[in-house]
Amino acid sequence: MTPVPGAKIRAADLCRPAEPGERTELRASQCPDCFRACFPARILCPACGAESADLELVGPARLRVLTGVLAQPPGSLVAAPYNVGVAEFDLGRSGICIIGLVDGPADRGDIVVPVVIAPYDGGLIFGFRREAAEPPA
Amino acid sequence: MRDVLIAGVGIHPFGRFDYGYRELGEFAARQCLADAGVAPEDLDMVFVANVGGEMAKGHNIMDLVARIGKPIINIEAACASSGSALFTAARLIECGGADIVLCLGVEKAPKGFVTASGFEQWQIENGLGVNPIYFAIQAQELMQATDVTVEDLADVSVKNHAHAVENPNAMFRKPITREDVLASRAVCPPLTLLMLCAPNEGAAAAVLISRREAARRGLTGLVSLAGIGLVSRGPDDWFVPATSYPIGMTSLTSRATRLALDEAGVEIGDVDLVECQDTDAASELIAYSDLGLCEPGGEADLLRSGATTAGGRIPVNVSGGLLSKGEPLGASGLGQFHELVQQLRGRAGARQLDDPRVGLGHVMGAGHNSCVMVVQR
Numbered sequence: 001m002t003p004v005p006g007a008k009i010r011a012a013d014l015c016r017p018a019e020p021g022e023r024t025e026l027r028a029s030q031c032p033d034c035f036r037a038c039f040p041a042r043i044l045c046p047a048c049g050a051e052s053a054d055l056e057l058v059g060p061a062r063l064r065v066l067t068g069v070l071a072q073p074p075g076s077l078v079a080a081p082y083n084v085g086v087a088e089f090d091l092g093r094s095g096i097c098i099i100g101l102v103d104g105p106a107d108r109g110d111i112v113v114p115v116v117i118a119p120y121d122g123g124l125i126f127g128f129r130r131e132a133a134e135p136p137a
Numbered sequence: 138m139r140d141v142l143i144a145g146v147g148i149h150p151f152g153r154f155d156y157g158y159r160e161l162g163e164f165a166a167r168q169c170l171a172d173a174g175v176a177p178e179d180l181d182m183v184f185v186a187n188v189g190g191e192m193a194k195g196h197n198i199m200d201l202v203a204r205i206g207k208p209i210i211n212i213e214a215a216c217a218s219s220g221s222a223l224f225t226a227a228r229l230i231e232c233g234g235a236d237i238v239l240c241l242g243v244e245k246a247p248k249g250f251v252t253a254s255g256f257e258q259w260q261i262e263n264g265l266g267v268n269p270i271y272f273a274i275q276a277q278e279l280m281q282a283t284d285v286t287v288e289d290l291a292d293v294s295v296k297n298h299a300h301a302v303e304n305p306n307a308m309f310r311k312p313i314t315r316e317d318v319l320a321s322r323a324v325c326p327p328l329t330l331l332m333l334c335a336p337n338e339g340a341a342a343a344v345l346i347s348r349r350e351a352a353r354r355g356l357t358g359l360v361s362l363a364g365i366g367l368v369s370r371g372p373d374d375w376f377v378p379a380t381s382y383p384i385g386m387t388s389l390t391s392r393a394t395r396l397a398l399d400e401a402g403v404e405i406g407d408v409d410l411v412e413c414q415d416t417d418a419a420s421e422l423i424a425y426s427d428l429g430l431c432e433p434g435g436e437a438d439l440l441r442s443g444a445t446t447a448g449g450r451i452p453v454n455v456s457g458g459l460l461s462k463g464e465p466l467g468a469s470g471l472g473q474f475h476e477l478v479q480q481l482r483g484r485a486g487a488r489q490l491d492d493p494r495v496g497l498g499h500v501m502g503a504g505h506n507s508c509v510m511v512v513q514r
Contacts, residue, residue: 014259028381036372039381047372064281067273067325069264074252078264084325086274088384095384099265099274108277125263 014040015126016056020118025056026098026126030091037089037096057098059113060131061087064097066108077120087112087128101127138400141227142359143512144237144346145173146475151339151462152308158190161340162198162243165468169239169342170202174356177203180344181235184226185211186218186242187467189253198243215254216414217367218242219341219470220500220508224367226345236350240343242472244465246336251466254503256378268503269333269417271377273325276419280327285422285437287327291318293418294331294460296446301457303487306472308337308463332418337463341471343478360481363403363495363513366396369506376505389507390427390499397497401511405429408511409493410480411451412473414501415458424499425453428509447488455480455488473498474510481514 015024029052030037031045037055038046045052065086072080083102088095103117110130117127147169149161162185170177183205185195195209214221219242226238256266279285295315301307313331321331351359370376373387398404405428413428415421422436430451431439439445445453456462456476459469477496479485498510 036383037381065274065277067270067277067327068323069267069270069325070323071250073250073261073264073267075261075266076264077262080264082264084265084270096381097384098381099270099379101263101265119263123263125259 015114015116018116020116020124022116024114024116024126025058026114028055028057028096029053030055035093037091037094039096039098057089057114059089060111061089061113061128063106063108063110063112063128064088066102066106077123079120082119085128101125103127103129106130138227138231138362138364140348141230141362142346142348142351143362143478144175144344144351144356144359145169146478147172147342148306148472148475149340150306151337151465151472154338158187158194158243158245159198159201161245161338162241163201165243165340165342166198166202166239166241169344173344175237175344177205179237180205180207180239181237182207182229183209183239183241184222185209186213186222186240186471187211187244188213188215188218189244189246189466194243195241198241214506215502215504216416216464216466216469217500217502217506217508218467219474220510221367221506223343223362223470223474223510224365224508227362227365230345230347236347238345240345240471241340242342242468242470243340244467245338246466248336251336254378260378260380266378268377269325269328271379272333272417272419273328275375275423276327276417279419279423279436283434283436287319288315289422289437289440290327290332290418291315292440293415293421294318297415297454297458297460300447300455300488301461304457304462307457307461308335309461328417328419334416334459334464337465339463339465339468339472341468341475343471343474360478361513362510364397364399364401364511365508366393366400367506367508368393368396370504374505377503388427389505390424390501390509393507393509394428397509397511401513403495403511403513408451408495408497410455410477410490411453411497411499412456412458412476413453413499415454415460416464416501418460420501421453421458428497428499447490452490455490470498470500470508473500474512477512481512
């Protein structure tokens with residue numbers, strides 16, 4: 001499959017570049033006035049117009065929704081079936097739910113972290129993966 | 138809204154046809170004009186709602202009807218295109234800018250997933266650019282927040298397919314069972330194929346007329362467009378193609394409903410029938426609480442009570458809804474409008490309800506838009 005350069009470039013806008021499988025941070029923004037968060041990051045808050053601050057979402061987050069795509073969507077370079085989830089990040093005064101691919105086995109309610117995944121040949125994007133249990137001491 | 142009446146309606150059945158959108162639109166426009174008793178040259182303006190057609194689509198359709206030399210304006214607002222056309226026409230008449238306006242919705246959508254819903258290229262390439270994902274997210278959110286079950290989702294589809302048996306304008310007219318729905322192909326869990334509407338082809342139209350022009354023509358007993366609310370995305374609304382959403386979401390539909398009901402001077406309890414956006418089964422249940430038919434959390438109880446079935450307290454989608462009619466995106470809202478007006482006129486044939494006086498239509502479009510229409514006899 002031919003790599004899609006644009007996908008790599010956009011992935012860097014969405015999260016910190018990393019090798020597939022490694023943890024990453026999602027590049028979001030948060031308004032200092034109304035505390036609303038946006039992903040992808042916005043320079044100005046779309047709600048109140050204030051200048052937003054960068055916000056790096058490292059997780060852990062809660063996998064609020066888990067669904068899947070079982071038929072091949074037009075334009076998708078990811079081969080169906082695959083899983084899609086919504087990860088809920090608690091920001092204290094507010095919160096944000098982010099839609100993304102889910103890497104590996106997961107259940108709704110799992111604690112997940114953002115990772116870089118390669119869902120197709122040449123593609124890099126963020127996804128969510130069940131947080132590994134702490135190794136025994 | 139005091140001055141906007143409905144002189145006539147028309148519809149081309151929803152389905153699949155071996156001719157183009159121009160012919161679909163021409164059919165509905167001609168039927169509508171005949172129903173209204175209005176000649177094409179009497180029109181002050183034409184609004185044509187469409188999502189996927191070529192440029193100047195309305196002009197191309199009207200060229201088949203008559204070259205009226207009046208403004209023809211094309212409107213696109215995804216699945217809320219028809220509602221947006223009605224909103225614009227109604228406001229124009231209200232402010233005295235026109236007396237007779239034809240609103241025409243038409244679509245010839247390709248089979249399969251709806252594309253070009255506003256997704257970013259990275260979403261499309263990475264498998265996130267397909268609408269049923271977002272419908273499934275809403276469905277799961279609903280099921281977590283309430284006692285709605287997957288069986289309830291199936292029963293919405295069963296209800297609407299049963300309604301469509303008596304609708305000659307619907308694409309799918311065979312009754313189905315809960316087992317059929319649950320056994321149909323999974324698309325995006327919990328949604329199966331029979332819980333999703335099929336994009337298809339069709340057209341629907343309405344002629345709106347000012348009260349003064351109706352009086353001048355001696356037209357009496359017309360159904361009125363009593364209220365219409367159109368809102369677009371606010372800071373905390375859910376939308377397709379969302380990349381993220383806040384934990385505490387607000388509802389466009391609730392705001393549009395409030396606007397429409399206030400303008401009509403009625404309450405939701407006065408409404409006798411509803412045609413709502415059942416793009417998928419969960420969307421209908423979400424609309425129950427957003428429209429105020431029940432409190433949040435009461436969606437499943439309302440469905441299970443039979444209240445939203447034809448003959449119930451507040452029938453929803455007696456036309457069969459989008460789940461049975463299919464969804465020609467640009468025409469869906471005017472398709473609802475056609476059903477509401479025919480019901481209020483007592484001309485709905487075998488699916489006629491018992492003397493309805495107030496009807497409410499509701500569409501939602503990607504982007505996001507919501508339009509709520511209240512018609513009254």
